[in-house]
Amino acid sequence: MIGNLGQKAAGWLVNIAIAMTALRTNLMRSILTTLGVMIGVFAVTLAVAVGSGAQISVMQSINALGSNMALIFPQPDSEGSRRGFDRGRLTMRDARAIEKQINGITDIAPQLRSSIQLVVAGRNASTSAIGITPGYGKVSNLVAESGRFISEADVRSAARVVVLGPTVARKLFGDFDPVGETLRINRAPFKVVGITESKGSSFGNDNDDIALIPISTMRQRFSGDALAGPDDLQVLFVGFQDGVSLPQAKREMTRLLRERYRVRGKDINPFTIRTTEEFMKESAQVTGIFQIVLVAIASISLLVGGIGIMNIMLVSVTERTREIGLRMALGARRSDIRNQFLVEAAVLCVIGGAMGLILAIAGGTALTVYADFPVPIGVGVGIGAILFSAFIGLLFGGYPAVRASRLSPIEALRSE
Numbered sequence: 001m002i003g004n005l006g007q008k009a010a011g012w013l014v015n016i017a018i019a020m021t022a023l024r025t026n027l028m029r030s031i032l033t034t035l036g037v038m039i040g041v042f043a044v045t046l047a048v049a050v051g052s053g054a055q056i057s058v059m060q061s062i063n064a065l066g067s068n069m070a071l072i073f074p075q076p077d078s079e080g081s082r083r084g085f086d087r088g089r090l091t092m093r094d095a096r097a098i099e100k101q102i103n104g105i106t107d108i109a110p111q112l113r114s115s116i117q118l119v120v121a122g123r124n125a126s127t128s129a130i131g132i133t134p135g136y137g138k139v140s141n142l143v144a145e146s147g148r149f150i151s152e153a154d155v156r157s158a159a160r161v162v163v164l165g166p167t168v169a170r171k172l173f174g175d176f177d178p179v180g181e182t183l184r185i186n187r188a189p190f191k192v193v194g195i196t197e198s199k200g201s202s203f204g205n206d207n208d209d210i211a212l213i214p215i216s217t218m219r220q221r222f223s224g225d226a227l228a229g230p231d232d233l234q235v236l237f238v239g240f241q242d243g244v245s246l247p248q249a250k251r252e253m254t255r256l257l258r259e260r261y262r263v264r265g266k267d268i269n270p271f272t273i274r275t276t277e278e279f280m281k282e283s284a285q286v287t288g289i290f291q292i293v294l295v296a297i298a299s300i301s302l303l304v305g306g307i308g309i310m311n312i313m314l315v316s317v318t319e320r321t322r323e324i325g326l327r328m329a330l331g332a333r334r335s336d337i338r339n340q341f342l343v344e345a346a347v348l349c350v351i352g353g354a355m356g357l358i359l360a361i362a363g364g365t366a367l368t369v370y371a372d373f374p375v376p377i378g379v380g381v382g383i384g385a386i387l388f389s390a391f392i393g394l395l396f397g398g399y400p401a402v403r404a405s406r407l408s409p410i411e412a413l414r415s416e
Contacts, residue, residue, distance in 0.1 A: 016343055022316070023348060033312045034352030037389060040302025041356030042363070045377065045385050047298040049364050051291025053374040058283040060200070061207075062276050069139060070250060070275045072098075072236040072257075077272045089261055089270040092231040097260065102252050104244035107135040109237035112218045116211060118172060120183035125171040129185070129211045131218025139239035147179035147194030150214055158216040163194040165208040185211070188221060246275040305352070306396040313345050313400035321407060328409035338405035345397025346390045353389025357382055 023030040074088030095110045112131035117124060136142065137149050144163060154161050162185065169178055169192075178192045190213070199207035240249055250273050257263075257271055317324070324337055361382075364375035 016347060018340055018344070020347065022320075022344055023351075026316075029312065030348060033308055034348055034355065036305030036308040037302070037349045037352030037392065038305075038356040038359070040298070040305040040392075041353040041385050041389055042359040043298035043301045043356075044295060044388075045357055045360035045381060046363050046375070047294035048291065048381060049360065049375045049377045050367075050373075051287060051294055052376050053367075054287040054290060055284065056374045056376065058287060059280065061205070062279050062283070067141070067276060068240045068242060068244065068246065070238045070240070070246065070253065070273055072238065072253070073272045073274075074233065074270070075272045077269045088272075090233045090236060091229060092233060094257060094260060095233065095236050098236075098238060098253055098256060101256055102238075102249060104241045104249060106239040106241055107138040108239070109133060109136040109139040110215060110233045111136065111235040111237065112215055112222075113234050114218065114222045116185050116222065118168065118183055118185050118211065120172050120181070123172050125168055127165070127168050127209050127211050129213055129218065129222060131215035131222070132212050133215055135239075136212070136237070139237045142199070143197055144194035145197040146177060147192070149194055150212055154214040155216050158220055159214055160188065160190045160217060161193045161214065162190045163196060163212040164192060165196050165210040165212075166198045167206050167208040168211055169195050185213075186222065246277045250275055302392065306349075306392045309345055309349060309393060310396040310400060312348075313341060313397050314403070316344070317341065317400050317404045320404075324404055324407055325409045328407075334405040337407075338401045341401035341404050342394055342397050345401070346393035349389040349393030349397075350386060353386050353392075356389075357385045360385075 072090060072094075074090035076088055092110055095108050099105055099108045110133060114129050114131075115126065116129040117126050130136070132150055133155055134150055134152055137144075143149065145166075147163070150161070150163060153159070162183070164172075164178065172178065172183065173181070177195075179194060181192050182189050183192060184190070196208070196210075196212070238249075238253070240246065253273055254269065257273075258269060261270055263269055327337065328334075357377075361377050364377050367373050367375045
């Protein structure tokens, strides 16, 4: 048995050697033929990697918000709400009720948001201001890299303090540590008490381009006209302990808020609750469809490359008809002739696939470095690309190989 396996392996090695000789004989034609496969493998591999990178980027965006968390917005949860519920509702009283009555909560983070202009020493920067409580850092897994975070005392006294994101700090102060410095926000003086740790960017959004101030200060100075009530909120983050069922927690919070706002029967809720689990599932579906579309489009170029392989192999069979007849006359079996051309097509495609994989890795690296977009091409993807290239060669080289094996030895030897 071992001897038979050795003979078969030796036979395949001979076929590979013959294939390499044939490819070198028509070098320019071989190079042009591999271009189609190379472009196809490059496009498909990069499409798969970009789809995976999109999934990673979405997960990073969600994790930047915080894990195991629910987000509540003062917006009706669907269209067609009745007139009395057209305006969304969410207040600090709702936040306290949720914190007291829902089990498994680690902390809550009520928020107000606004766009602001920061100025210091002739430099200015526009950014997003978030009015927060200390719970924001716990729910969002955000800490101060230098200085300190917003405290309860800051919230109680509506202090004019600000914690800057690294991007804003660089715009205003360069490499200088701004903790303890004073800047002006919309013409009011504020003291910089901390710099947050870097959260990076995702999908082109800079998570470090923010300024955090006490929610009471935000309410007094920047959001008064935009809010209908004295304790209205724009967003509420609710963090839960690990192991807590987010769907169950969402149902409990929905029931509690419906009771507080006396929502009856099938009336539309004047609020919307989303969980990070829902965001992840929806994002996975969207990026999955995105990846399928990319691969489908890229596969067209691979199909064109495969057709090119079939065309060239048919030409090769025609050119080498006399060689085929001579080999058959010397005792070669039909399977030997078939295998020779199959191996030749597979080798041609593997070479093109390897070149396409190298281009895909280079393209992915460029996107990662210059566009800050993750494009992972792992060992598994590389091996899959090479094996798929060989499969394309066997698939599209099958007909020319079978045609070569069915030639009549006598007719083949008569050919010129």
